[in-house]
Amino acid sequence: MRQLRLRAVTFRALASIVACAATVSILGGCAAPNPASAGLAPPPATPLEPTSASIDEGFAAWLADFRARALSEGIRETTLRSSLDRARHLPEVVERDRSQPEFTRTPWAYLDSAVSPQRVSRGLEKLGQVRPDAEAASSRYGVPPEILVAIWGMESNYGSNYGSTPTVDALATLGFDGRRADWARRELLAALRILDQGDIEPERMVGSWAGAMGQTQFLPSNFLAYAVDADGDRRRDIWGSLPDVMASTANFLARSGWKPGEAWGVEVMLPAGFDPGRADPALRQAAAQWAGEGVQGVDSQPLPSLGDAELLLPAGARGPAFLVGNNFRTLLRYNNSTSYALAVGLLSQRLAGGAEVRAAWPRDLAPLGRSQVLALQTLLNQRGFDSGMPDGLLGPATRDAVRRYQRSRGLPPDGYPTEPLLQQLR
Numbered sequence: 383m384r385q386l387r388l389r390a391v392t393f394r395a396l397a398s399i400v401a402c403a404a405t406v407s408i409l410g411g412c413a414a415p416n417p418a419s420a421g422l423a424p425p426p427a428t429p430l431e432p433t434s435a436s437i438d439e440g441f442a443a444w445l446a447d448f449r450a451r452a453l454s455e456g457i458r459e460t461t462l463r464s465s466l467d468r469a470r471h472l473p474e475v476v477e478r479d480r481s482q483p484e485f486t487r488t489p490w491a492y493l494d495s496a497v498s499p500q501r502v503s504r505g506l507e508k509l510g511q512v513r514p515d516a517e518a519a520s521s522r523y524g525v526p527p528e529i530l531v532a533i534w535g536m537e538s539n540y541g542s543n544y545g546s547t548p549t550v551d552a553l554a555t556l557g558f559d560g561r562r563a564d565w566a567r568r569e570l571l572a573a574l575r576i577l578d579q580g581d582i583e584p585e586r587m588v589g590s591w592a593g594a595m596g597q598t599q600f601l602p603s604n605f606l607a608y609a610v611d612a613d614g615d616r617r618r619d620i621w622g623s624l625p626d627v628m629a630s631t632a633n634f635l636a637r638s639g640w641k642p643g644e645a646w647g648v649e650v651m652l653p654a655g656f657d658p659g660r661a662d663p664a665l666r667q668a669a670a671q672w673a674g675e676g677v678q679g680v681d682s683q684p685l686p687s688l689g690d691a692e693l694l695l696p697a698g699a700r701g702p703a704f705l706v707g708n709n710f711r712t713l714l715r716y717n718n719s720t721s722y723a724l725a726v727g728l729l730s731q732r733l734a735g736g737a738e739v740r741a742a743w744p745r746d747l748a749p750l751g752r753s754q755v756l757a758l759q760t761l762l763n764q765r766g767f768d769s770g771m772p773d774g775l776l777g778p779a780t781r782d783a784v785r786r787y788q789r790s791r792g793l794p795p796d797g798y799p800t801e802p803l804l805q806q807l808r
Contacts, residue, residue, distance in 0.1 A: 441471040444558045448567065452574055461578040465550050468584070472547070475555045475591045479562070484751045486776075489696040489721050490743035496725035501535055502732045508540045509733055515625045519612065523632035524642025528730040530628050533716065536726055537599040544597050544621070545590040549573050553593045553602075569593050572602035581609070581618045588621075596620030598631045608634040638715040639708065645686040646713065646727040647694070647706030649739060650677050659785055659795035661693035661703070663778060672705060680740045696720060698798025702741035750799055755780070758799055761807040762787060 449466050453459070495501075509516065509531045516527035531540075538544035550573055556566035573593075577584055589595035595602065597620055600609065609618035612629035619626045652658075653676030660675075669688040677693070679685055688707035695703055704724070713723035732738065750758065752774035759772035762783045767790075769783035781797035787807070788795040 437471060441554075441558050445469060445554060448554070448557065448570070451567075452571060455571060457571075457574045457578050461574060465574060465577055465584045466554070469554045470548075470551050471558065472551050472555045472591075475547070475552050476559050478591050479556060479559065482752060482774075484753065486749060486752070487721075488743075488747070488749045489701070489724070490745060491749075492721040493725055493728065493739070496536060496721075497729045497732065497738070501539075501729065504540060505531055505535050505729065505733050508535070512624050512628065515612070515628045518625070519628040519632040522629065523636040523640075525632040525635045525640050526730065526734070527628075528733040529635070529646070529726065530631050531733055532726045532730040533598055533631055534627065535729060536722065538597045541597045541624075541627070544588075544599065545594070546588050547591045548584075549587045549589050549593055549595050549602065550577075550584065552589075552591055556593070566593070569602050572606050576602055576605055581605075582621060586621055597624075597627045600630065600634075604634065605630075608637060634716065635712055639712045641708050641712075644688065644707060644709055646709040646723075646730070647688075647691075647704050648683075648686055649680050649741065650685070650693075650703050650705045651680055651682075651741075652677060652693075652703050657795070658695060658699040659789065659797075661695040661796065662782075662785070663692055666690045666692045669705060669707075677703075677705065680737075694720070694724070695796050695798065696724060697744055697747070698800075699794045699796040700744040700747070702739050702743065747800055750776070750801065750804065754801070754804055755799070758804050758807065759783075761804075765807070 445466055449462055452462060452466070509527065512531065512534075513527060516530050519525065519530060520527050534540055550570065553566050553570035553573060557563050557570055559566075573587065576582060577587065587595065590599065593601060595605065600620060605618070605620070608630055609620060610626060610629040610633050611618045612625035613619075613623050615623070617623075617626075618630065620630050650672075656676065667690075669685040669691050672691060672693070673685050677685070685705060686707075688705065691705050691707045693703060694706050694710075695701060706727075710723055710727060713726050714720070716726075717723070728739065755776050756772050756774040759769045759774075759780055762769045762780070763772065765787070767783040767787045768779075770777075770779040776799065780799070784799050784803070785795045785797040788797070788803075791806070793803075
């Protein structure tokens, strides 16, 4: 509503400088001769976009309102002067937040980059450098050093690139823009609390365009909940202190449910004739039960002891299979992406001297774009296979609907959508 009011103000300002005897319309400009009398169709009204000046004025007003809220929440005046008073509206943040890429990466394309030979090699070097800090965090929280270093590598390329966008500016811009206003306001207030507590100076509080901060990319609310002062300087510094980076990351995982001594998962081989429909997140059982069904580790290795394990087929029945447990789901709490959690697990496996994925990926399968997934969801719903509200995103509900449709047609029910499947639905 604030943006609409700003737009109206801008239009009235424009109208006031037009010398028109007729009534000025906010959307149309000056009155013109009746288009019908001239034999012409009326031109479509073209809304004017807010100017940079009007956006800056609106942003300043929004900051003033938020400033009052922050004061009422106990943030000190000196903190607000050093942070909010210098905050800038960042149009590039709005652009990136609103952009939705048409094509998403396949699991193998994601892993090709995330667990590349270069990242493994650099990770081994970095693990050697930070091992004392990583092992200290591991001893305290029960999370293996290789997992901590793998997350560090995924989030900031081992600390070399954690973003340079001022966190306050990014979150204030997102709060003002309105698409995720409530979330951004909560995170901005959390960022101000961090500054108020003296953990970091405003000019050093930088990170991604979306508000994640430091070498392992904590949102401000997660920082307040999980960040740790491990080096004893009375500041929780996930930007410059590696002891704090490792301990904070380990604390996040430990308090999110990590089970010490338990594997995140393992690549497995499925027996001939195995029903791929059993690779369902809702189906969990002990590794011993999976072994009883003929599931075994690659090279016939015994399965790790997992009490609550599920099968994962990230690329469908034609790709690799993994048996994952509680700690894999804990990685999802760090970043709710199956490809991300799998990348962390596989990278940590390589850093611990383990093998790369053995089974081949189905690289001939083209990824579906967002518009294709949207069409898929719509068609599934029309045929009685409820996939939820069509949104172009491939989530659990869509995979379950695909699985049910595949079963109805006698296809391997792996829940993995492909172009041939979409064509069949059409």
